[in-house]
Amino acid sequence: LIPWWDMGNHDNAQLTTDYNIEADRSEYRTCRAFSAGDQVFMSYGKRPNSELFLHNGFVHVDNQSDGVKLRLGVSKSDPLVALRCGLLKELCIPSSAEFLLPASVRPFHPHGKFFAFLRIFNMDQAGLEEWTKSDNKEDLMLPDLTLPVDTKVWRFLSTRIKLLLAAYPTSLKEDENMLSEQNLSPCMRLAILQRMTEKRILNNTISDLEKLENGFDPNEQ
Template sequence: MTPDRDLNLNLPVLGSLAQHEASALSNYATEFLFGCWGGQPLLCACQLIHLSTLCFSWAVSTVMTRQNFVPSADGTGMVHALIPLWDMCNHTNGQLTTTFSPELDRSECTACRSYSAGDQIFIFYGSRSNADLFVHNGFVFGDNHHDSMRLKLGVSKADPLQAERAKLLSRLGLPTTGEFYLKTGADPVDGRLLAFLRVFSMRQEHLEHWLDSERSSDLVYPDCALETDVETKTWNFLHTRIKLLLSAYPTTMLDDLDQLNKGGLASCRRLAIQMRVSEKKILHGAIDYVEQRLLACGHPSSNN
């Protein structure tokens, strides 16, 4: 919060608390890590003796994940704010129900369903993947309707058709190298990913056709009228890529589920395995979807 807003609300804080605490923790981190790496810490030992790595990590994550944005007092921009009561709510699937009331100068959160006395109140943190929740919030949500997995793809500069592919991708608003997404659910292949793979799989005559077409934007849709050989190549490429990703894991899905069911795991290990299961669910779901698309093309996967 800004100093003027702190004063107006009569809060027992001085200055921009969120930013101050983040800055202070950053300074402590520098001193602490310098000491851990064998250097001479600038702070005296008495200031660091109770700051374990775990406590430091907890403190940083607590402050950094609670820097919420609200309009500044003069309305010219956004500033950080700490909203303690709101931060007590855990996450569930739903929709964003938090707004800011300029008239009352406060954030307001509406319940996403009816609650009875004694019930735990949940809010929706936003359309975040489990990877984002894992890194920034420290948990994995088992039934995440917005879960996704990043794929890094790119057109090689050595590709003789790189210029044509780049031109068509640019028309579609897509990069020649970037991150794309596989999603959870019945339609796991994001439209941007699908369009990129189709352009990536085209021969010169296909690229020329779509560069001349006024319907090139149709390439983002699953049922776009596309040449069968291009469509087959597209789905086979994605099938191979997903298989390679799955083969990189040191365990199978069953191995992970067995470990989770046995219990006795340290909390951090359990969380890491849950994250691994989350990724594998997306990949297995995508494999099933791709194989259905290949069957629709009349070409079962060449990787089976």
């Protein structure tokens, strides 16, 4: 099947490649109807552009599964490390992990284990002790539950993302100007496209976080 797979370019679609146990074979089905002469697309899986770029050698500009991975961890030098890690462990959340800032979910709002991690990471001692004793620790994952620490969460996450943006050697505008140059190698063009998609996600997320900090409620959308 590999030669046939290589003939299908990636698109936003349902993954339709599977293994048929009864027939002892891999099978691929088209993800939608195609007419004669149409280019046949397939899904390489719901993967961010960083993985498509690294493993498949292309950048999907309209990737609905795109996102930027953000690594966060509790420092061992944190005076409250025992309380933070203990509460995280009870929620089955590692003390160091990668979380995805999605491209397609707008407005952005953390949820689940990502939100719980951010809250625990930014809590003071009193908050940590209170939630450690609570029988409803899972509520820390709920996006529709407003807590006093949330404002601190928005500021922390916004600052963290701004640091990521500052680490790029160019601005988004400079990248756009570079793409208009005719002498770019194919590899350089892909690299610029990749960092542009990342910067757009990061900038959009900062914009959404600023709205949250100002009292915007995404649940009212």
